Amino acid sequence: MKNVKTYLEEKRDSGVMPTLKELINKTKNSSYISFDIFDTLLKRNVKNPSDVFDLVQLKLGEKELKFKEKRIEAEQRARQKSSTEISLDDIYRCYNADNSLKNELKAIELDVERECLTVNPYMIDFFNYCIKHKNVYIISDMYLSSDFIEKILADNKITGYKKLYVSCKYGKTKRDGSLFKLYLNQNSINPREAVHVGDSWRSDYIMPKKMGIMALHIPRIINSENIVFHGETININYLNSMINNSIEIETTSYYKFGYQKFGPFLWGYVQWLHKKLKENNIKKVYFFSRDGYIMMKAFNYLCRDQDIEVHYLEVSRRSLRVPILHFDHTFNTIMGMVSPSKRVSLISIFDCVGLDINNYEDLLMKYGFSKKESFDRKTISNNVNLINLYKELSTDIEKKSNTEYASLVSYLKQEDVKGKFGIVDIGWSGGMQRFLIETLNQLNIDNEIYGYYIGIANYYTRNTMVMPNLSLHGYLFDFKNDKDAEDKRSSFVGLFELLFLEQNGSVRNYITKQNKVVANRAPYEYIINGKETIELKAIHEVQKGALKFIKNASEDSILSNLLSYSADELFEGLKETGQHPRKKDLILFSEFRFFDEGEIHQLANPKSMFFYIGNPQKFKQDFLLSRWKIGFMKRLLKVNLPYQQLYLWLLQFK
Structure with a gap:
C-alpha cells in the first residue's frame, strides 16, 4: 500500500511545467502573489528532502553512524512534543548526542542545505516578472530559520519581495491555513486579489483555495526532465537532480545532449x-x-x-606518421599504422603514406584498381597486384617522408x-x-x-x-x-x-x-562553400552544453569535493544513446558524416531491408563501414531488439 500511495503521489505531483506566458496569463488579474520556496523557487539537488541527510553522512564519515535514521527520529519526536510548528533547534534538542556534537551536526546540515539548494530554472523568470508588476510575498512551511532562508534566497538572486513568512518563526503553517490567514491579515489583502504558487497539493493548492486565494499548483516532478543515470545511490541521485535543476530551459536538443x-x-x-x-x-x-x-x-x-x-x-596521425616512414615504410609496417578495421581501403593506404590517390590514376589502372577499392585485412598481404603497386610508390613515399620529417623536427624543437x-x-x-x-x-x-x-x-x-x-x-x-x-x-x-x-x-x-x-x-570537412554544415553546428552545441555542465559542476561544492563517480557511471548517458538509441537519438545523429583516413561515411544510414535481401554482400560492406553499428541496425530493422548483443555476435564473423 505504501508503494501504491507513493506512486499515486508522484503521479499527482508530476506534470508539464507551465510556460512563462501561461503563468503570466493565469495571474494577470491578481495584485498580490505569494510563492512557496522549496521545490518552487528553490530546488534541492536531491530526489527527496531527507536525502540531504545522506550528504551530511558522507561529510561525517564514521564520526556519527546512522545519522539519517537518528535525524528523522529526532524530528518525529520534536513534532510529537509540539502543538505548533517546530524549528531546527527544536529538532536537535531531541537528537540523542552531547551538545558539542549536536552543534556540529546542525552546522554541517545547514552547510549541506546551502550547498545543494539552487534556483528553480522554471520559475525564476516568472518570479522576476512578478517583482516588477505585483506585490510579492514568500510563504514556507519549514523548520529552517527565516534568517537562514533569507540568506539562501539572496545567494540565489531571489530578492525584491515584500516579506518572508516562515512557519517556524510564527508558529503557524500553510498546511492548516493559519500562516495564510496571518499573511492576509497583516497586509490587509483581499484573498480574491491574491494568488499563491507552490508544489504541495495540500499546503499550496487545497488550503489557499479554502481561504479564497487563487492557487497554481506546479509540478514537483517535471515530465520533460530526464533520468540519465540510473541507480539508487546518493551520488547518482544528486547528479540527476543537479543536471535537471541547472540546465537552461530554452536550449537545443544538441545542447541538452552535451549538458546531460x-x-x-x-x-x-x-x-x-x-x-x-x-x-x-x-x-x-x-x-x-x-x-x-x-x-x-x-x-x-x-x-x-x-x-x-x-x-x-x-x-595528427598523418603529421606524425608520414615523417617517420623514411626509416621504415615496408608494406607490413603500413598495415600496422592504418585503421584496424576489417576492410582496408586503398584510399586509407595512400592517406597513411601521405600521398594523394588522385595523382596516381594511371598507376591504379595499370594494376586494375579503382579509387574505391578495399581489401579484407586477413588476405591483403597476399594481393600481388597491390604489393607491386605499393613497391612503385616507394620512391615517392621516401621523398615525401624526408621533406615532412625536417619540418616536423623544427616544430617539435x-x-x-x-x-x-x-x-x-x-x-x-x-x-x-x-x-x-x-x-x-x-x-x-x-x-x-x-x-x-x-x-x-x-x-x-x-x-x-x-x-x-x-x-x-x-x-x-x-x-x-x-x-x-x-x-x-x-x-x-x-x-x-x-x-x-x-x-x-x-x-x-x-x-x-x-x-x-x-x-x-587541411580544409575543414564540415565547412562547405564558407558555410558551417549541420554537423558542425550540432557538435558546437554539444560541446557548448558539455562545457557549461563542467563550469556548473566546478562551482558545485558537493559535486567537486564530496561525491565521486566511476568512469562507467558517467559513461551511462553516452552508452544509452550509443548502444540503446531511441528514435530521437537516431534523428539527431544517424546521418552525420564521418571523415577518417581519406574516406567519408555516414554514421548510420542503411539502405532498405528489401535492397539488402537482394544484395547481402552490400549489407555486409555497409555494416562494416558504418561508424555507429547499433544505430545502423536499429534504423534498418526499426524495432527494439538487444542490438548490442547482436553486434557482439556479428563480430564473430568478421
Missing part, C-alpha cells in the same frame, strides 16, 4: 587526468589536436594548477617537446605516442612520455610490439593494464569520436610562416 550526457563524462575524465598527472609527477602536459582541444578546455575549467604547464600540440611530460588524446592504441617517441629518439632528444587516453583498445599491441615500454593509461577501458577490460565504444565509435571534434581541419604537415613553424591544416 557528454558533459558529465568529460568532467569525470579531466578529474581522472588531473589525478593521474599528480600521481606520476607530471609537470608538463600536451593536449593533441584535434580531439584534445575540448579536453584541454574542460581541463582548464577544472584544474587551474600552477604546477602543471598546459600546451596544445598541433599534431620550437614547441620544446622534450623530457618528462604527459600527452592527452582520445585513444585508442597509442600510435601517435609511438610515432612521437620514434622521432625524438632519432633526434637523440631525451623523453619520458606518459599517454593519457579515454580508452586503450585491445589492438594497442600493434604499437607495443614495436615499442614494448609505451606508457599508456585509459580512463573508460584499458586493455593494457586490465586483463578484464571491455571496449565500451566499439559499436558506436564514430558517434563517440565526433563529440570531441575541434572546429578546424586536420593537421597535414608543417610550414614556416614569418620565421615560425606552424601547422598546415
Whole structure:
C-alpha cells in the first residue's frame, strides 16, 4: 500500500511545467502573489528532502553512524512534543548526542542545505516578472530559520519581495491555513486579489483555495526532465537532480545532449587526468589536436594548477606518421599504422603514406584498381597486384617522408617537446605516442612520455610490439593494464569520436610562416562553400552544453569535493544513446558524416531491408563501414531488439 500511495503521489505531483506566458496569463488579474520556496523557487539537488541527510553522512564519515535514521527520529519526536510548528533547534534538542556534537551536526546540515539548494530554472523568470508588476510575498512551511532562508534566497538572486513568512518563526503553517490567514491579515489583502504558487497539493493548492486565494499548483516532478543515470545511490541521485535543476530551459536538443550526457563524462575524465598527472609527477602536459582541444578546455575549467604547464600540440596521425616512414615504410609496417578495421581501403593506404590517390590514376589502372577499392585485412598481404603497386610508390613515399620529417623536427624543437611530460588524446592504441617517441629518439632528444587516453583498445599491441615500454593509461577501458577490460565504444565509435571534434581541419604537415613553424591544416570537412554544415553546428552545441555542465559542476561544492563517480557511471548517458538509441537519438545523429583516413561515411544510414535481401554482400560492406553499428541496425530493422548483443555476435564473423 505504501508503494501504491507513493506512486499515486508522484503521479499527482508530476506534470508539464507551465510556460512563462501561461503563468503570466493565469495571474494577470491578481495584485498580490505569494510563492512557496522549496521545490518552487528553490530546488534541492536531491530526489527527496531527507536525502540531504545522506550528504551530511558522507561529510561525517564514521564520526556519527546512522545519522539519517537518528535525524528523522529526532524530528518525529520534536513534532510529537509540539502543538505548533517546530524549528531546527527544536529538532536537535531531541537528537540523542552531547551538545558539542549536536552543534556540529546542525552546522554541517545547514552547510549541506546551502550547498545543494539552487534556483528553480522554471520559475525564476516568472518570479522576476512578478517583482516588477505585483506585490510579492514568500510563504514556507519549514523548520529552517527565516534568517537562514533569507540568506539562501539572496545567494540565489531571489530578492525584491515584500516579506518572508516562515512557519517556524510564527508558529503557524500553510498546511492548516493559519500562516495564510496571518499573511492576509497583516497586509490587509483581499484573498480574491491574491494568488499563491507552490508544489504541495495540500499546503499550496487545497488550503489557499479554502481561504479564497487563487492557487497554481506546479509540478514537483517535471515530465520533460530526464533520468540519465540510473541507480539508487546518493551520488547518482544528486547528479540527476543537479543536471535537471541547472540546465537552461530554452536550449537545443544538441545542447541538452552535451549538458546531460557528454558533459558529465568529460568532467569525470579531466578529474581522472588531473589525478593521474599528480600521481606520476607530471609537470608538463600536451593536449593533441584535434580531439584534445575540448579536453584541454574542460581541463582548464577544472584544474587551474600552477604546477602543471598546459600546451596544445598541433599534431595528427598523418603529421606524425608520414615523417617517420623514411626509416621504415615496408608494406607490413603500413598495415600496422592504418585503421584496424576489417576492410582496408586503398584510399586509407595512400592517406597513411601521405600521398594523394588522385595523382596516381594511371598507376591504379595499370594494376586494375579503382579509387574505391578495399581489401579484407586477413588476405591483403597476399594481393600481388597491390604489393607491386605499393613497391612503385616507394620512391615517392621516401621523398615525401624526408621533406615532412625536417619540418616536423623544427616544430617539435620550437614547441620544446622534450623530457618528462604527459600527452592527452582520445585513444585508442597509442600510435601517435609511438610515432612521437620514434622521432625524438632519432633526434637523440631525451623523453619520458606518459599517454593519457579515454580508452586503450585491445589492438594497442600493434604499437607495443614495436615499442614494448609505451606508457599508456585509459580512463573508460584499458586493455593494457586490465586483463578484464571491455571496449565500451566499439559499436558506436564514430558517434563517440565526433563529440570531441575541434572546429578546424586536420593537421597535414608543417610550414614556416614569418620565421615560425606552424601547422598546415587541411580544409575543414564540415565547412562547405564558407558555410558551417549541420554537423558542425550540432557538435558546437554539444560541446557548448558539455562545457557549461563542467563550469556548473566546478562551482558545485558537493559535486567537486564530496561525491565521486566511476568512469562507467558517467559513461551511462553516452552508452544509452550509443548502444540503446531511441528514435530521437537516431534523428539527431544517424546521418552525420564521418571523415577518417581519406574516406567519408555516414554514421548510420542503411539502405532498405528489401535492397539488402537482394544484395547481402552490400549489407555486409555497409555494416562494416558504418561508424555507429547499433544505430545502423536499429534504423534498418526499426524495432527494439538487444542490438548490442547482436553486434557482439556479428563480430564473430568478421
